Amino acid sequence: MPSYTPPLRDMQFVMHELFKVTDDFKAMPRHADIDRETIDAVLEEAGKFATEVVLPLNVSGDAEGCHLDPATHVVTTPKGFKEAYAKFVAGGWPALSADPAYGGQGLPLVVNQCLNEMLTATNQAWTMYPGLTHGAYAALHAYGTDAQKEAYLRKMTSGEWTGTMCLTEPHCGTDLGLMRSKAEAQADGTYRITGTKIFISAGEHDMAGNIIHLVLARLTDSPPGIKGVSLFIVPKYNVNADGSLGSRNGIHCSRLENKMGIHANATCQIELEGAVGTLVGQPNKGMNAMFVMMNGARLGVGNQSLGLTEIAYQNALAYAKDRIQMRSLSGTKAKDKPADPIIVHPDVRKMLLTARAYAEGGRALAIFCSVLLEKEHFHPDEKVRKDSGEMLSLLTPVMKAFLTDNGWIAASGCMQVFGGHGYIKETGIEQYVRDARINMIYEGTNTVQSLDLLGRKILGNNGATLKKFGRLIGALVEEEGVNEKMAEFINPIAYLGDKMTKLTTEIGFKGFQNADEVGAAAVDYLRVAGHLVFGYFWARMAQVALREIAAGNTDPFYLAKLQTARFYFAKLFPETASLMMTARAGSRVLMDTEAALA
Amino acid sequence: MPSYTPPLRDMQFVMHELFKVTDDFKAMPRHADIDRETIDAVLEEAGKFATEVVLPLNVSGDAEGCHLDPATHVVTTPKGFKEAYAKFVAGGWPALSADPAYGGQGLPLVVNQCLNEMLTATNQAWTMYPGLTHGAYAALHAYGTDAQKEAYLRKMTSGEWTGTMCLTEPHCGTDLGLMRSKAEAQADGTYRITGTKIFISAGEHDMAGNIIHLVLARLTDSPPGIKGVSLFIVPKYNVNADGSLGSRNGIHCSRLENKMGIHANATCQIELEGAVGTLVGQPNKGMNAMFVMMNGARLGVGNQSLGLTEIAYQNALAYAKDRIQMRSLSGTKAKDKPADPIIVHPDVRKMLLTARAYAEGGRALAIFCSVLLEKEHFHPDEKVRKDSGEMLSLLTPVMKAFLTDNGWIAASGCMQVFGGHGYIKETGIEQYVRDARINMIYEGTNTVQSLDLLGRKILGNNGATLKKFGRLIGALVEEEGVNEKMAEFINPIAYLGDKMTKLTTEIGFKGFQNADEVGAAAVDYLRVAGHLVFGYFWARMAQVALREIAAGNTDPFYLAKLQTARFYFAKLFPETASLMMTARAGSRVLMDTEAALA
Secondary structure: OOOOOOOHHHHHHHHHHHOOHHHHHHOOHHHOOOOHHHHHHHHHHHHHHHHHHHHHHHHHHHHHOOEEEOOOOEEEOOOOHHHHHHHHHHOOHHHOOOOHHHOOOOOOHHHHHHHHHHHHHHHHHHHHHHHHHHHHHHHHHHHOOHHHHHHHHHHHHHOOEEEEEEOOEOOEOOOHHHOOOEEEEOOOOOEEEEEEEEEEEOOOOOOOOEEEEEEEEEEOOOOOHHHHOEEEEEEOEEEOOOOOEEEEOOEEEEEEOOEOOOOOOOEEEEEEEEEEEEEEOOOOOHHHHHHHHHHHHHHHHHHHHHHHHHHHHHHHHHHHHHOEOOOOOOOOOOOOOOOOEHHHOHHHHHHHHHHHHHHHHHHHHHHHHHHHHHHHHHOOOHHHHHHHHHHHHHHHHHHHHHHHHHHHHHHHHHHHHOHHHHHEHHHOHHHHHHHHHHHOOOOOOHHHHHHHHHHHHHHHHOOHHHHHHHHHHHHHHHHHOOOHHHHHHHHHHHHHHHHHHHHHHHHHHHHHHOOHHHHHHHHHHHHHHHHHHHHHHHHHHHHHHHHHHHOOOOOHHHHHHHHHHHHHHHHHOOHHHHHHHHHOOOOHHHHOOOOOOO | OOOOOOOHHHHHHHHHHHOOHHHHHHOOHHHOOOOHHHHHHHHHHHHHHHHHHHHHHHHHHHHHOOEEEOOOOEEEOOOOHHHHHHHHHHOOHHHOOOOHHHOOOOOOHHHHHHHHHHHHHHOHHHHHHHHHHHHHHHHHHHHOOHHHHHHHHHHHHHOOEEEEEEOOEOOEOOOHHHOOOEEEEOOOOOEEEEEEEEEEEOOOOOOOOEEEEEEEEEEOOOOOHHHHOEEEEEEOEEEOOOOOEEEEOOEEEEEEOOEOOOOOOOEEEEEEEEEEEEEEOOOOOHHHHHHHHHHHHHHHHHHHHHHHHHHHHHHHHHHHHHOEOOOOOOOOOOOOOOOOEHHHOHHHHHHHHHHHHHHHHHHHHHHHHHHHHHHHHHOOOHHHHHHHHHHHHHHHHHHHHHHHHHHHHHHHHHHHHOHHHHHEHHHOHHHHHHHHHHHOOOOOOHHHHHHHHHHHHHHHHOOHHHHHHHHHHHHHHHHHOOOHHHHHHHHHHHHHHHHHHHHHHHHHHHHHHOOHHHHHHHHHHHHHHHHHHHHHHHHHHHHHHHHHHHOOOOOHHHHHHHHHHHHHHHHHOOHHHHHHHHHOOOOHHHHOOOOOOO
């Protein structure tokens, strides 16, 4: 059974030593009073909750799964899930970073980010029940009327009610313009919505008093395609004017998907049969609100893989120290034992350090993004808000795709450390591989993310935002350019930054003539961008570590950080050399293949 | 539900056009009379058997799994498995390439290789029941006494009895020297064997009349470690002198593992409680016979991933042509439809072509290996036998590790083509990912393979066998060096061959001072070697295709081969650039990490 030590020390390092988040918060009236001690104390409790309440349900939830009673449409979650959720609500955790206007605690988003990393590490399937609520909350908060907010946000903040995002239909996932669900306007200003939605995570369950579905559908007089899609609130139970629950709405779960992983999360097919809904935002402008949900969800998905990478690493590390098998190639290490622990083997260490470097690099990016999100929404300076929003928009597809691809590689590598025992459910490690696999798919496949990054976020504004990120690297290069000790970390990112600028121009030029050139390069390009971002954060983390060590700090944490940085630049970052080549290979080798793909 | 078209055309291409196997067979009295038509006819029937009998049981077998009755130790395989096996036996398939002296049909091993590719593609879990028999057969054939062979080989050839390999114990997998199972000599020349074995594939089932376990155990007076391990035949039912079944032996299944995949294969914990066994080969020389089983098993595991890669590719290709979603970036392709089939998207094509290139490259290597195995055993010229054995020994870890890593990448990519539908069990594609995962672990993890390749097979003889493979490349370079049309295929392998020679010398030198340098480079090195081997075969396949096209052959098969070769060299082979860098990164970044891995 896997164990988990909340990575509080590393979170503190990233928040307080690397980014000095409280300095940022001082500029925001909302958080001017927050201090490091408060943040750390909350996260310590969060770590306990994840470890004590949620972790013990992960393996059992996977084995048991969810059950649908087809007669009543009732979905039962695995044993203990409901009780854990009740404790979550009682502890006030759903309200952590929510708006105080609706009962939220108003803590910085970074606190919620770290809470969610720990929850998803210990139980991704469970965490998706409250997790999906965040997206629905954000869309309602941004686009709902005051009455809608008053009616729903308070109970979603408290966690009494959960939320969902109902987008996908059997024939349309990525291509929401093909959507068929219909909304008919009623005389009382409501709508009657009919259609079938699939892959609705946490779409039905027994954990909350009501479920607030945010449903995309098409008004009867809407234009075709994506410009005719509107967003509606469709509660499971209609809500009376006084806030009490009314009649059961015409929305129910007709099927649970049998999946590779995240068995304990109910992935529902949802039937809407004249369900009563109210419009959110303007008619035919549903995609605007959808993107509020979606951008949050994409960051959340990256965070899921960050959590899985961390827990897979911790358990593989423990196994590698415990399991004895063969002798070290360079001579016996454990003379008192019949064999050496397998951690003496270089490749076992490589698999472990890969997971560690991806987890810690991912944590830096995730926390950086959560601060950008905070600034985008709450910074008093409009320019900071705008710049932060643009940078976050650039980094969102990296966070989603790079972290989830890395999570897959890391989880599989950690499973490999266990040898044959890793393939057995008993050790718990293979579940991380199965759970991590969905993260590369949902909320926009990683291919979609790469097109979003290269096509929209980079070429779409002629590389302006990428240049802004380049300036961060430039500043670091300038700061540390003459520091010999930093050369091993600075040179690779300075070099790659240059190369990427050229590559971007080149693809932009080719793509102008043939858009398939962008599609052919995008996935490799995103991975290069991911390493540029990780390389930057790893260089900055090494900088902090080197300074602490130089100052005589003997906490082994800093040496560990430095060793992991060196490993990252020596063994993972060089992947970019090949990726630059394959990103340049052009579209012909893919598109002139009619005979091969006949 | 997945479908399958036996890749007979490509098998024929590799056997008859690329390698001209019947020319090789003419030199071997055993196969002097075999002709292309016979081989092709047998494989056509084999393809039918796989598709009609075995494929329909794959999804249901995964869902149902095996069941153990703890009271009786009886293992029940999924519905239909037993009947399919009876058909397999009735069709004479187990005997295909077996020795005619024991009832075998004596067909070339390449026929059996292609049969097994198709069986494992359509149902890896089922195929492991007869598959494990091969290893036991080979060890007995090589090391058994005439009496032992007479007693067992005939029924194993017919398939009436199956075989297993009982090596692993709870505390020892890779490190068989730690083994504890004990064998006590009896006055009658037999042994009484006691111990616990785990991870025994097909270790107990209801498909055959008897199960012949080949068990590694330690004689009571044996020296410690790997030099004190002996091999024994331990049948489930003792066999009387007249060949009839006697009493139930003291060996039984005490537990079935609950695994990530290959659910339908019974992975058994086997208890030996004074089971009666007879010694195979010399006392304390069990590892020799073990390696006969193991080398065959390693080729077989590579073949499993080849099969899975092919069927994953076929089904992802069909889905990509059928599923419509979004428009092509370069303009609408299917004007009559509301969206384009997703195969218009460059990255979808990349995922498909990756699987195709790995399947076809893997098939070339697998068939090449099966011809080497044939020559090693049956060629009249001793030098050819020796050279073939050496080359096969070099290529075995590549076949095992490179094909299984590729299979994992390919299966996951093919699943990605399905988007969210790929994560659902219903489409059948995620099963290939789960099943493919074990292939990187069992019969020696891929890390172990890399150490076998670099440490033993290459540095162990100062690169002599690698040089022999280099001469194959050299001959091709010489033959086609002035052919402009071949330059795109020849230049990369000539370049990599040179670089690899230097890299090998460098690692050899460093490894001489510190053996961890070998361990630190081995996994990356194996992948470079894999691409050198695949690059060579892809260049030769392109050569055949170019010649046919130049001669006016309009069969689109050749154009498809050429397009896939171009894709391979443009998008997959360049991975070697980064791998050369990381292979060179040295052991310090892995070993000087005590703080990080504390």
